[in-house]
Amino acid sequence: METLFPPFDPDDDNVRRPRLRQVRQIPIRMILPNLITLLGLCAGLTAIRMSIEGRYGEAIGMIVLAAVLDAIDGRVARLLRSTSRFGAELDSLADFVNFGVAPAMMLYVWILDGARSFGWIAALIFAICAALRLARFNVSIDGPKPDWHANFFTGIPAPAGALVVLLPLYLDKLEVPVGVATLPIVLVYTIVIGLFMVSSLPTWSGKKFGSRVPRDAVLPLFVVVVVVAALLLSYPWHVLAAGAILYLAALPFGWRLWHRYAEAERRASENSPSP
Template identity: 60%
Template sequence: MSAPFAPYDPGPTRRRRGRAPRFSRVPLRLILPNLVTLLALCSGLTAIRMALEARWDYAIGAIVIAAVLDALDGRVARLLKGTSKFGAELDSLADFVNFGVAPALILYSWLLQEVRSIGWIAALVFSISAALRLARFNVSIDDPDKPAWAVNFFTGVPAPAGALSVLFPVYLELVGVLPHWPELAPAVALYVVAIALLMVSRLPTFSGKKLGSRVRRDLVLPLFVAAVFLVALLVSYPFEILALGVAGYLVSIPLAWHWHQKYLKGEAAETADEDGEEETDLDHLGDDDKDDAG
């Protein structure tokens, strides 16, 4: 008895033209920046572990390493021309863990748990503010209407700076300036909320993106000496340098706002001059020319 339906023979498979092979090779220049981002994420997760073990110095050190790696991964990607949408998304997720979740858990384990729900609310506000700050940055990064001078400023405190700034009370305690008193927990919670509000605010802050892009030849060797000196100070007196750095950064925010206002006024003056020149050109036209121009 023959089969009611003839067997189906698909025939030889052919790859469609123009389609990449199923397992294509990925260039190494695309992998290296993502590898740096993953190392930063490992450092942030290690900071959470150190906080659970009450090893505050190691926890802060892990946050600092994550911040350094976060500053490097973007530069490595641009240097190797290995930027990708996947890398940008991975970087944002890693930044949320490193600079949103990890500092909040460090602060809660350190002192905020003394005021229970109030301390947890402060930690939540900081983490959520870090997520909102990163989301706003991702949306505005491709804004075509930005003026050229806008690259000198961030809108609000960036996530890495916010993470290092919110740990300022921990630095003071490790230095010996601030005692570990449970009565100080409400004040620390207010400080944490204040830093969170600075992160989601519209206040301009210095970006420093153009620093180090071009260095004069006569300043190369002094720059090397200054970098070695700074690293030596950070290794020898880590929490003192971090405390001074955070204090200087917070003081720079009003200065950044002042310079931002100067740029805005200069841009407004240039726009007014251009409008005035256009009106003057129209005044020199005849009546018929004005009608044609209209």
Template identity: 60%
Template sequence: MRRARQVPLRVMLPNLVTLLALCAGLTAIRMGVEGRFELAVGAIVFAAILDGIDGRVARLLKSQSDFGSQLDSLADFVNFGVAPAIVLYFWRLDQLGSLGWIVALVFAICGALRLARFNAALSGEPPPAWQGDFFVGIPAPAGALTVLLPLSLYQVGVPVPPQAAILVAVYTLAIGLLMVSRLPTLSGKRIGSAIPREAVFPVLLFSVFAVALLVSYTFWVLSIGALLYLAHLPFAVRRHEARREAHADAERAENSAS
């Protein structure tokens, strides 16, 4: 009986990674309240990296669980819904008074709704395989890093004075609405799932180079990454429509053949 009550470490490891990400998100909130915005953004980036790791660790160790899934969703809401909203509020949105706080609330609520819709879709009927290459709306981690674009630009020298708070508010609302929209975005889930043997060393070198750039030029990397992500949205829509039409043509051909 005692042996049956023991929990293997491999089952706990993904949840420990998720809790570490949650600690990073809560630390980002503290740094935002204290006005230490560079550290706040760094904590959110660290939480996003850990968020990309915990699921892969769970699948690698075959330790997925309903508890881990629910914990991951709660952590994502704090890290990518609440934390960016608080950071932006204390950085510029507070210049608008109650209106700025409402904008922060709307963004956080959009993050909660986006995660709730994602969890509900998991329990529903599975979509066609080709739709696995797309998300519905901007995912929470990408939304959090993208909504911080004004702050990232400010850190690299682009003037974003307090008088621009209304523009920051409009941008924040736009990203929040994109998170809960039906806009298809590329998921990238299958990138790196299998790497040719001859590409292992180039991928390792590129990964080290990317990490070094992120550490050394954090806000330049975040700014360029956010701009590229926004630029990819029209391409993702066109690609989604092409895949949908190809799938419909294949179904019609199959039906006519039968």
């Protein structure tokens, strides 16, 4: 009679032994850009908390920090050759929170809640426009484009939109006596900046600016960066307000430069011999 449970022989070659699971090691260069993105996301979420607590100076500082980290993570990924689809998706989700939700919540807590439902609708429009702008950017990067298109964005980018939409708050902290921090103006201004983000307005990107720095300009560049950082820390409201105003004033020049490039490309295509 056969036994139901035959004895186990560890030396039996017929016994299938479980294979040890090999742990796949990931280089640190693949993780570093995502860590920078997550630090930016933490800054954006902290900005929301500080806005609720009424600490607008610290909240804006967190959004500025998130913008700096957002400018760094992509360049670090390209420098380390660690770009990935996961990193791109994570960056878009972080940008939506940092530059869509956080500024909208800050404006609503600061002044838009005085308009009740209309103020909340304005905040929603800005946040939704930021999400749509990021989704459009993710789709557009896959299509073939001329080289000069890399110098431009379509619409105001999300980080710039977040810092520009807070201009009334900067001016209010500076106590500028022009009445720009009134509720109706802030409500309309918030919606307009949101629509600019999803518009087809070409804006200068600056992606290729500074990719190559002349040797003689390295030390002056260091000095300029230190001076700007010192001014931002010493006079944050002045620097942020001036930067937002200059950015808005530069939009027509970006539009004009875009059409100049487009006209040059059209003339080149007309003058090129047909095959």
